[in-house]
Structure formats: structure tokens, C-alpha cells
Amino acid sequence: MLLRMSKEKPSRIEHLTTVYHGRVKFNDADPLGIVWHGNYLGYFEDGREYFGSKYGLTYLNIHEEMYSVPVVQSICNHIKPLKYGDKYSVKTIIIHTLAAKIIFHYEIYNQENELVCTGETTQVFLSKEGRLSLICPDFYESWKKQVGYDK
Amino acid sequence: MLLRMSKEKPSRIEHLTTVYHGRVKFNDADPLGIVWHGNYLGYFEDGREYFGSKYGLTYLNIHEEMYSVPVVQSICNHIKPLKYGDKYSVKTIIIHTLAAKIIFHYEIYNQENELVCTGETTQVFLSKEGRLSLICPDFYESWKKQVGYDK
Amino acid sequence: MLLRMSKEKPSRIEHLTTVYHGRVKFNDADPLGIVWHGNYLGYFEDGREYFGSKYGLTYLNIHEEMYSVPVVQSICNHIKPLKYGDKYSVKTIIIHTLAAKIIFHYEIYNQENELVCTGETTQVFLSKEGRLSLICPDFYESWKKQVGYDK
Amino acid sequence: MLLRMSKEKPSRIEHLTTVYHGRVKFNDADPLGIVWHGNYLGYFEDGREYFGSKYGLTYLNIHEEMYSVPVVQSICNHIKPLKYGDKYSVKTIIIHTLAAKIIFHYEIYNQENELVCTGETTQVFLSKEGRLSLICPDFYESWKKQVGYDK
Numbered sequence: 001m002l003l004r005m006s007k008e009k010p011s012r013i014e015h016l017t018t019v020y021h022g023r024v025k026f027n028d029a030d031p032l033g034i035v036w037h038g039n040y041l042g043y044f045e046d047g048r049e050y051f052g053s054k055y056g057l058t059y060l061n062i063h064e065e066m067y068s069v070p071v072v073q074s075i076c077n078h079i080k081p082l083k084y085g086d087k088y089s090v091k092t093i094i095i096h097t098l099a100a101k102i103i104f105h106y107e108i109y110n111q112e113n114e115l116v117c118t119g120e121t122t123q124v125f126l127s128k129e130g131r132l133s134l135i136c137p138d139f140y141e142s143w144k145k146q147v148g149y150d151k
Numbered sequence: 152m153l154l155r156m157s158k159e160k161p162s163r164i165e166h167l168t169t170v171y172h173g174r175v176k177f178n179d180a181d182p183l184g185i186v187w188h189g190n191y192l193g194y195f196e197d198g199r200e201y202f203g204s205k206y207g208l209t210y211l212n213i214h215e216e217m218y219s220v221p222v223v224q225s226i227c228n229h230i231k232p233l234k235y236g237d238k239y240s241v242k243t244i245i246i247h248t249l250a251a252k253i254i255f256h257y258e259i260y261n262q263e264n265e266l267v268c269t270g271e272t273t274q275v276f277l278s279k280e281g282r283l284s285l286i287c288p289d290f291y292e293s294w295k296k297q298v299g300y301d302k
Numbered sequence: 303m304l305l306r307m308s309k310e311k312p313s314r315i316e317h318l319t320t321v322y323h324g325r326v327k328f329n330d331a332d333p334l335g336i337v338w339h340g341n342y343l344g345y346f347e348d349g350r351e352y353f354g355s356k357y358g359l360t361y362l363n364i365h366e367e368m369y370s371v372p373v374v375q376s377i378c379n380h381i382k383p384l385k386y387g388d389k390y391s392v393k394t395i396i397i398h399t400l401a402a403k404i405i406f407h408y409e410i411y412n413q414e415n416e417l418v419c420t421g422e423t424t425q426v427f428l429s430k431e432g433r434l435s436l437i438c439p440d441f442y443e444s445w446k447k448q449v450g451y452d453k
Numbered sequence: 454m455l456l457r458m459s460k461e462k463p464s465r466i467e468h469l470t471t472v473y474h475g476r477v478k479f480n481d482a483d484p485l486g487i488v489w490h491g492n493y494l495g496y497f498e499d500g501r502e503y504f505g506s507k508y509g510l511t512y513l514n515i516h517e518e519m520y521s522v523p524v525v526q527s528i529c530n531h532i533k534p535l536k537y538g539d540k541y542s543v544k545t546i547i548i549h550t551l552a553a554k555i556i557f558h559y560e561i562y563n564q565e566n567e568l569v570c571t572g573e574t575t576q577v578f579l580s581k582e583g584r585l586s587l588i589c590p591d592f593y594e595s596w597k598k599q600v601g602y603d604k
Contacts, residue, residue, distance in 0.1 A: 025344070025347065025348070025351070026181060026182065026187070026347060026351070026361060027181060027187045027189065027344060027347065029181065029182045030177060030178060030180065030181075030182070031177065031180045031181070031182065031184045031235050032521060032523070033182045034523075036177070036178045037494065037523070037524040037527060038178065038491055038492075038494035038495055038498070038527075039491075041490065041491035041494065042327070042329060042491055045327065045328060045329065045491070046327070049327070049328070058387070059328060059386070059387075060386075060387055068485060070485070070487075070490070070531065070534070071490040071531065072530065072531045073528070073529065073530050073531070074490060074491075074527075074528070074529045075526070075527070075528050075529075076526065076527050076528075077525065077526050078523065078524065078525045078526070081523070084182050084361070084362075085360070085361075085362050176495070176498065176499070176502070177498060177502070177512060178495060178498065183370060183372070185372075188343065188372070188373040188376060189340055189341075189343035189344055189347070189376075190340075192339065192340035192343065193340055193478070193480060196340070196478065196479060196480065197478070200478070200479070209538070210479060210537070210538075211537075211538055219334055221334070221336075221339070221380065221383070222339040222380065223379065223380045223381075224377070224378065224379050224380070225339060225340075225376075225377070225378045226375075226376070226377050226378075227375065227376045227377075228374065228375050229372065229373065229374045229375070232372070235512070235513075236511070236512075236513055328483060328484065328489070329483060329489045329491065331483065331484045332479060332480060332482065332483075332484070333479065333482045333483070333484065333486045333537050335484045338479070338480045340480065386484050
């Protein structure tokens with residue numbers, strides 16, 4: 001699955017970044033006492049939703065526009081574990097792409113500010129009828145202009 | 152919240168019982184190495200869905216009838232822990248009631264056939280418009296006859 | 303399972319109350335668009351941990367004392383649904399009991415301050431060796447004095 | 454993070470493959486009615502554990518050898534959605550590598566035998582003291598011989 005346009009070098013849009021703060025819940029940790037690897041996709045989603053709430057791009061905003069934006073690829077790299085009770089922060093950075101996609105990069109830091117996890121998700125635009133958009137919908141083009149995506 | 156009609160003594164309908172077999176997943180267990188207490192409601196749901204698939208009363212069947220059956224009360228009693236890797240069985244028994252409710256009782260056993268958990272859920276009938284049914288919908292009355300609920 | 307001492311009328315200790323604020327995550331909601339009933343036990347745990355962090359009674363504090371406090375009973379009553387994106391608050395109140403138990407009562411309110419859910423959990427004290435304490439451990443008696451549990 | 458040795462072309466060991474059968478649970482699906490993307494990592498784990506139980510490489514086996522095998526990278530590609538009630542199968546294939554890693558590839562198929570999801574996880578060996586093994590532990594070398602990993 002080709003997820004980025006071939007000649008494009010994706011780049012982070014540093015000014016479109018948020019930092020979400022969380023704390024590891026008891027039920028997030030597994031019998032090894034560390035956060036179960038699959039739960040990081042939830043932490044990414046927390047970061048992504050916080051980004052959306054700050055910049056006006058939540059799932060609810062998007063649904064009003066009659067689109068859904070399913071995740072078609074996720075990648076997660078683990079560097080250090082988080083344990084029950086740890087505080088962490090999720091840095092969410094939008095990635096510039098020419099494709100009709102929303103790409104986020106994530107960095108999770110522990111309370112000592114050490115990088116514990118990085119990741120990336122790619123979302124596409126589906127119309128209400130379930131058709132894949134090959135170009136960005138109007139509302140997303142407007143959003144890009146408004147937040148300075150191409151600056 | 153009054154969940155049963157006052158003069159009624161609810162009773163188990165022993166012939167409407169199923170036994171579902173499961174195994175504790177890594178991610179079901181918490182840092183103590185035992186199944187997190189909240190996950191038992193998922194085990195109950197597994198039992199309830201298995202009951203539904205055996206007796207023709209799944210969520211999908213019910214949605215076709217334009218009803219949903221939200222859980223309005225759940226109770227869970229823990230007697231022994233289950234650990235990662237344990238096999239268990241969920242005995243699901245429907246409880247007789249005159250009210251417009253579906254009440255299930257659950258018993259979870261470990262691989263030594265010891266009782267580890269009991270519980271109960273109560274569901275009500277909501278119409279498509281979200282209105283609570285004070286009497287059992289026709290499709291449920293038919294279902295009761297078909298399976299011998301009142302026998 | 304007898305969960306309270308028979309002659310005792312349990313009462314809420316109103317001055318030992320906390321209010322935790324949360325927001326419904328995308329993944330907390332089910333195909334009906336509402337929070338899956340089992341997830342409320344996680345919301346209760348969020349409330350309970352917040353109570354613990356405010357009053358010095360977290361799982362980590364308790365583990366330092368060589369005890370664990372497994373949930374042996376949970377009850378959850380649903381009055382109204384919460385939907386994806388809703389804000390809610392979890393009021394957590396400790397319940398006075400003479401038994402060697404920790405009993406919490408929970409009330410969850412939506413953003414219109416309507417009561418959507420109530421519940422209760424009962425926890426017991428297990429020593430490091432897995433033995434049930436029939437009397438409250440010393441550290442818990444000290445904690446009770448410190449916070450004015452019996453006042 | 455370099456996850457494979459540079460000159461090596463990883464290849465699937467086709468004879469070390471299992472197929473696990475599951476059914477989408479109510480609580481696996483999100484408000485869009487489809488399986489939440491993060492839950493596929495749980496489906497991969499189901500496939501991986503089934504592989505382990507068939508070929509004698511479960512987490513419990515590994516813990517007996519005083520190692521843990523945390524997931525350090527996971528990748529998930531979504532092609533089609535799964536809905537509540539759908540049956541699916543998880544094909545789990547071990548990938549040949551010279552590195553001290555366990556790499557699995559996953560393919561999830563729906564009941565029409567259409568490919569809905571692919572993925573990969575990479576696990577490393579951590580000693581009891583939390584030290585990363587740069588070479589495969591003895592027990593894993595023995596396991597490889599036993600199952601014909603290098604054939």
C-alpha cells in the first residue's frame with residue numbers, strides 16, 4: 001500500500017503541534033507492569049483529538065462535513081516502557097503531504113522527558129457513501145489555509 | 152432504580168442456559184497478573200452473545216426489529232482471580248421476569264471448575280426513537296414462546 | 303457473598319468526596335454511539351484513583367504497605383447514555399463501614415449536570431501472601447484517622 | 454530505530470504459519486460501527502498466541518526461560534473494515550531474521566476471505582534484569598532448530 005506520493009519528502013509542520021498530558025491508568029498496564037503496546041494507539045488518538053480540539057479538526061467537525069477519516073496505517077516504535085502511575089506527554093505534529101491524507105507523527109515522553117515511543121498514523125477521507133476521496137475535500141483545504149498548513 | 156417488579160421472585164430458567172469457553176488474554180490481565188475486574192463485563196457479554204447466537208436473540212436480530220437493548224444495571228461479584236492463560240467457562244442463564252426486561256445471570260468457572268465470579272445484567276427495550284418500552288415488544292413475546300420461557 | 307456487616311447502615315462520608323472531570327473518547331463508545339456499559343467501571347476507577355491521589359490512598363501507596371485491594375463487588379446503574387465527545391464528571395464518595403473493606407459510591411454527571419450513572423465498588427485487603435484481612439490493616443486505620451473517616 | 458539487519462532480506466517461513474478464527478465483539482466496534490483500528494493489535498496478539506500455543510512459544514514458556522519479549526515495533530495497514538458480528542481469520546507467519554528478534558507478519562481475512570488488514574510486529578529478548586539480548590537466547594535457538602526455522 002503506497003501511503004505517500006512518491007516524489008514527496010514529507011516534512012513536519014512544526015507550528016502545528018500540540019502537547020497532551022496524560023497519566024498511565026491501572027488498566028493500561030499489563031502483567032509485566034508496563035503499558036500494553038496496543039494501548040499506545042489510544043494515547044496517539046488522545047494526542048490527535050487534542051490537536052483537533054485546538055485547531056478545529058475533531059471527528060465531530062469532520063462528520064458535520066459528511067466525511068469520516070479512518071486510520072489506514074499506524075506505526076508504533078517503543079523505546080522505553082511506561083509503568084502504571086507514570087505521567088507522560090504526547091507531542092502530536094501534523095506532517096505535510098500533497099496526498100489526500102492526514103498524517104500525524106507522535107512522540108511520547110515520560111516524566112523525565114525521555115522519549116519512550118514514536119509513531120505515525122495515516123488517515124484518508126471517506127465520503128458518507130464510503131467512497132475514498134482522491135483529492136482533499138473542500139473543508140480540509142479551507143482548514144489548511146486557515147491554520148497555515150502550506151506556510 | 153427499581154429493576155424488578157416488587158412482588159415477583161425472579162427465578163432461573165435452567166433449560167435456557169449456555170456455556171461459553173474462553174481463555175484469558177495477555178491484555179485482559181492487570182499489573183497484579185490477574186484479570187482486571189472491569190473485563191468481566193466483557194466476559195459476561197461474550198456469554199450473553201453466545202446465548203443469543205444459540206437461541207436466536209443476538210443484538211443484530213434485535214436491531215432488525217428496530218429495538219436496542221441497553222444494559223441498565225450490571226453487578227459483578229469476584230470470588231477468585233483468573234490469571235493470564237487460564238481457561239474459563241461462562242455459564243449464562245436467563246432469569247424469568249414479568250417486567251419488560253431481559254435479565255441474565257452469569258457464573259464464571261476456572262479450569263478446575265471452581266466458581267470465580269458471578270454476575271447479573273438487566274437490559275431494557277428501547278425503540279428506534281429512544282423510547283423505553285414498558286411492555287415486552289412483540290418480537291420478544293414471540294421469542295419467549297418459541298424457546299419455552301414461561302414453561 | 304455478604305458484603306457489608308449486617309447491622310450496619312452504611313453512610314456516605316460527604317467530606318471525603320472528589321470530583322474527577324473526563325471526556326468520552328472515541329474508543330469508549332460502541333456501535334450505538336454511546337459509551338459501552340463496561341467502560342463505566344474504568345470511569346469509576348479514574349474517580350477512585352483521583353480520590354486516592356487527593357487523600358493519599360493510591361494503589362502505589364497501598365502496595366508499599368504490602369497489601370493489594372482487589373475489587374470484590376461492583377454495581378453499575380445506567381440512567382442516561384454518554385456519547386462520544388461528551389464531558390462528564392465522576393463524583394467519588396467513600397462509604398463508612400465497620401468491615402475491613404473499602405467501599406466507594408460513584409455518581410457520574412454529564413455536561414448538563416444530569417445524573418447519568420451511579421455505582422459502587424467494594425474492595426478487600428489482601429496481604430502480600432494473598433491472605434484476606436478480616437480487620438483493617440494498621441496503615442488503613444492510620445489513614446482513616448488522618449482524613450477524619452470516623453468523624 | 455533499525456529493526457532488521459541491513460543486508461538481510463527478511464522472508465516468510467511459510468511452513469511456520471497458523472490461522473486463528475475470531476468474531477468481532479460488540480465492544481470491538483466504534484461509533485462508526487467498525488472495529489476500532491487499535492483493536493487490530495489485539496487481534497494480532499490473538500494470532501501470535503495461537504501460533505505460540507501450536508509451536509510451543511507462548512509468553513508463559515518464555516517467562517519460564519527468564520526472558521520477556523516486548524513488542525518494540527508494530528505496523529498495521531487497513532484495507533477494508535470489519536463490522537460487529539463479522540467472522541475473521543488471522544494468518545500469522547513468522548519472518549526469518551538473523552537478528553535477535555522475533556518478527557511476525559499478520560494477514561486478517563473477513564468471512565468472504567477478502568484481505569482486510571496486514572501487519573507486522575517485532576519483539577526483542579529482555580533478560581529478567583531488563584537487559585536487551587544482542588544474540589538469540591539458547592532456548593530460542595533450540596526452538597528454532599526444533600521447528601525448522603532455518604530450513
